[in-house]
Amino acid sequence: MKKAYSGIVLMLTLLLTVTGLNQGTAASKVSLTKDEIYKISKEATMYGYPTVEFYRIMYQQAINTSDSQYKAPFNQIKNIAEAAGPKDNGIQTINADTPYSYLWLDLRNDAIVITLPKIEKNRYYSAQIIDSYTYDVDYLGTRKDGNDGGSFLITGTKWNGKVPAGIKRTVKVNTDFVYVIFRTQLLNEKDLSNVSKIQTGYKVQTLDEYLGNTANVNKKVSIINWPPISKEGELKPENFYNYLNTMLQFMPEYPDEKTLRAEFAKIGIIPGKIFDMSGMTPDQQKAMAQGIEDALKEIKTKLEASPDSKGFFGTKETLKNNYMIKSMAAMGGLFGNIEEEAMYIFYLKGSDGVIYNAGKNNYILHFDKDKLPPVKAFWSITMYEKESYAMVENPLKRYLVNSAMIPDFKKDKNGGIDIYIQKTSPGKNLESNWLPAPNGEFYLVLRAYLPDKALIDGSWQKPELQINKNK
Structure with missing residues (x-):
């Protein structure tokens, strides 16, 4: 329904580490009826589509170095001192008002310190912090912090250390992988050099680097064998649900989603596991694919009937588990603002x-x-x-x-x-x-x-x- 995404065909025979997808044994026979599989697949698509889109962009921008949309490895910022244009087609409905700086965070090993420079009062800037569910966790910058800059601590699911001196504010994120989008207002066509100067003032450090703990700076984090984005067929169950399974292992389960996750597990949507349909009959497999297709059609229909983005973007608390709205937002304007x-x-x-x-x-x-x-x-x-x-x-x-x-x-x-x-x-x-x-x-x-x-x-x-x- 959208253009094909860049990447290579998914290979399920990859040698995967414990932090990738676990091969496991062959799938056992699935006893659910095709109607039950269809229902679960449709619901899982509504739930997981935003996360799969999150993964697609992360794979393009931070993992696949040969992709035309690649920006920088994890925990390194990429500044682009130009307005977006037709060539920037990785994210649908991207804006051309605010030159972007891109930052993908891996918070498994350490917290991250982001420093913003002080800028003039009449210019807007922000750093939008988005988790793997695509919830807007928080913002740094003009609206919440003014334009005086400062250092901010971003912590992941396992961090419980002491906040050091000099930190203006701490933001806790409930997933290990996080996207931070910096927007710097471009005032006019002759303003790019000023935008570039501001962007060079954006600083990203691990907490150890910020504290000068040189002995810990190079400590290694376990390698993940990320499943490549398929150029064709990214919405096939064996691809779509593999991407979802990959990400779910880094997204701690919310208590109010425990029943939902258990339901998804009945058809093989299990954090860290390769999605395997070999235990399903052809009719069951067809029902699963139909669930994905119908869910995406329904999302698109509702999106095209919407007059504006009111209520599309927000936190876990403000969106109140409205998975349809989250999917509409991901399809029409991925990573939009609250x-x-x-x-x-x-x-x-x-x-x-x-x-x-x-x-x-x-x-x-x-x-x-x-x-x-x-x-x-x-x-x-x-x-x-x-x-x-x-x-x-x-x-x-x-x-x-x-x-x-x-x-x-x-x-x-x-x-x-x-x-x-x-x-x-x-x-x-x-x-x-x-x-x-x-x-x-x-x-x-x-x-x-x-x-x-x-x-x-x-x-x-x-x-x-x-x-x-x-x-």
Whole structure:
């Protein structure tokens, strides 16, 4: 349903260590009916899809050094002082407002200290901390800590040491593998050198390094033989559930999920075990595959009916085990922010239910002078091609319009702004207001960073995208 992911075909004959997937003996015969298997498989897909997506990105960015999306090994930060574009297609619906710094943490061996530099007051920055369940555990930066910087301690499931002096705040994470996404606001096209300077101030150290315990700095952690992401068939049960089993061994079971995990174990979803369907009949195997397929179809259908991201992202406590919502978030905007940090408002189809198509129509998005998105930081509107979830190449190399461009927009006689959404230029005199579209189906995402109350409570309503009948 999405583009094929990079990687190599999964080999189940890998020699695996105790911290990888355990081969074990051949699977025993499964006594469940095909209807029972279908039901469990569908429920397990709703539960596990976000974690499998977490694994896919982690494998691309931190494990597979030959992948085009590779960033850096675990516990090392990768700064990219440029806005994302069409080539950054590993994460669906990626933003182009805030150049990223990428950090994958392995917390099995030691806690990690992240240090942020002090920056100017008018710039937004953040470090979003995401666990393997894809819960947003916490944030460092502008909203919670201001712009004065400082050092923060990130601890995993087994750490119970003493917090050292100089630590501004401690964040405890309930999984061993963690993703930290740094976002640094780009104020304008000439601002990249300033962003780069800020990024070089992001510092990552193990706690031993921070404390100067040189004897412990090079202590080894057990090696994991990660199952490669399959280029084709990543959603087949033997692949999908292997990725899930791999990750679950590093994700301590929540007490309120004990019954659910026991149910999944009936079909071989067991932390650290290779998923083996050899004990199932062909009909049982077909029912399992159908459960995955139907779950993903249902997720996609519900996602496309959603007007915005309200309630999509959050902590374990705020999402309250709503696995459908978590999967919708993973499919439509993996690793999105909680609404206090940013809101995402979707333009997926018109009021007539028809998907927007710039191959057939030109469009206008009009904002009255006093009806721009209400934010404390900034807003943007980004263009994406419908099927790839990625940005679109265009002659202006412009993938979004945002609040920083307001002084350059042409205004109507009342001070309002028309944004032209179309595949060809609306004319040189209007190109400042042009957001180039693909020659086909597309969708838009309006991002609002540090949204005001009017956005969060719904009293501000987005303007509708209209067909431009004059062009």
